[in-house]
Amino acid sequence: MKKKKKNPFIIIFVVIFIVIFIIVAIFITKKVYTGIYSKIYQNQVAKFTGNTLSEIEKKSIQKEAKDLSNVKGTFTGKQTWSRDVYITGDVIILSTLTIEPGTIITFAAGQDSLPSSFDIEIKADGFNDDDPTRLKEYADSHSSIFVVGSLIAKGTKEQPIIFTSDSKEPHYADWGGINLVGKASVLENVVVEYSRNGVSIPSPDKGMIIRDSVIRHAMWGCFSIDGSNGLFENNLAQDCGHEGFDVGGKSIIRNNKVENSHAAVVVLHGSPTLQENIFQDEVHSFPGATPNLVNNIIDSYLKCKAVKVWDYDNYKIPCFGEPYLIK
Incomplete structure (x- = not known):
């Protein structure tokens, strides 16, 4: 068949x-x-x-920054930056950003072509009420970096990593600042200049380390680390409109120098350790805070009583006064 x-x-x-x-x-x-x-x-x-992501942020999600001449948006994968990086809008890093020695990160002054949900208005506190840089309008028009993951920026003395303004005449608050909201970031031999806040760390993670670095020409605090429990040593805070260190938690502030600033340190809360620093400006401690001061050199002279002025547009930062001054 x-x-x-x-x-x-x-x-x-x-x-x-x-x-x-x-x-x-x-x-x-x-x-x-x-x-x-x-x-x-x-x-x-x-x-x-x-907040949930805005529609504009959803459209800006990227895995990697291929064009480093126009960096903005949200990045999900690990990033490595080198040589010249030009930032034109808010940058959100969800994983790890590694920056190689000698890299220069330049921010477009007074520009934010991609505002993010991190851009919020800072509440008036009786001191900054008239400061335009606390408003959302400022945040939406000035680029910042927000690291939800980790930032590993290890420069060298010969090849520091620099964050700066692209203005021919750079000024305070040309750009927003570096915000570390994740864990275990490390900055070494880094220069941050002409921002509103130099480096802000609201994260309580103990793995945060900034050493051998310079933060200068900041409209507000150079080191805004009131939420941190990290290590900050061998740094220079220079020409800071609010304070060199805005401190809280159990941070260790060791062998640093603050000069030509409104105030050297403001301890908001917690019990940070301030050890073997040179503070050429005043140190303030708020009620309830219990800082541990060890072998510091403190010059109790408020720089805003001199001719120094920190300004933005037509606004000038008023003098703190001397509440809670540590002699």
Whole structure:
């Protein structure tokens, strides 16, 4: 009995059907995975901002910065920056940003082509009420870096890493600042200049380290680290409109120098250790704070009583006065 030949058209049809089925399955799987990943990502950022991502941020999500001449947006993968980096809008790093020695990161002065949900208005506190740089309008028009993951910026004495303004006549608050809201960031041999806040650390992580670095020409605090428990040693804070160190928690502030600033240190809360520093400006401690001062040199003279003025547009920072002064 002869075997019945299989119809070639049926075989072709079956093959086509299987291929289509596989393609559809892959598409659906990818769609579901992408949706889950997007939700996780939104929750991760919302945890720090209190908001879900805006539509403009969703469109700006990138895996890596390929063009370093126009950097802005949200980056999900590990990043490495080298040589010249030009920032024109807010940068949000969700993973790890590594910056190589000798890199110069330049911010477009007074520009933020991609505002983010991190751009918030800072509440009036009785001192900064009339300061325009606390307003959302300022934040939306001045670029900043927000590191939700980790920042590893290890320069050398010969090749420091520099964050600066692109203005021909740079000034205080040309750009926002560096904000470390994640864990275990390390900055060594770094220069940060002409920002509103130099480096801000609201994270209590003990792994935060800044050493052998210079933060200068800041409209507000050079080291705004009131939420940190990190280590800060061998640094120079220079020409800071509010204070060299805005401190809280259990940070260790060791062998640093603050000069030509409004105040050297303001201890807001907690029990930070201030050891073997040279403070050419006053040190203030708020009620309830219990700083541990060890072998510091403190010059109790408020620099704003002299001719020094920290200004932005037509606004000038008023003198602190001398509440809670540590002699």
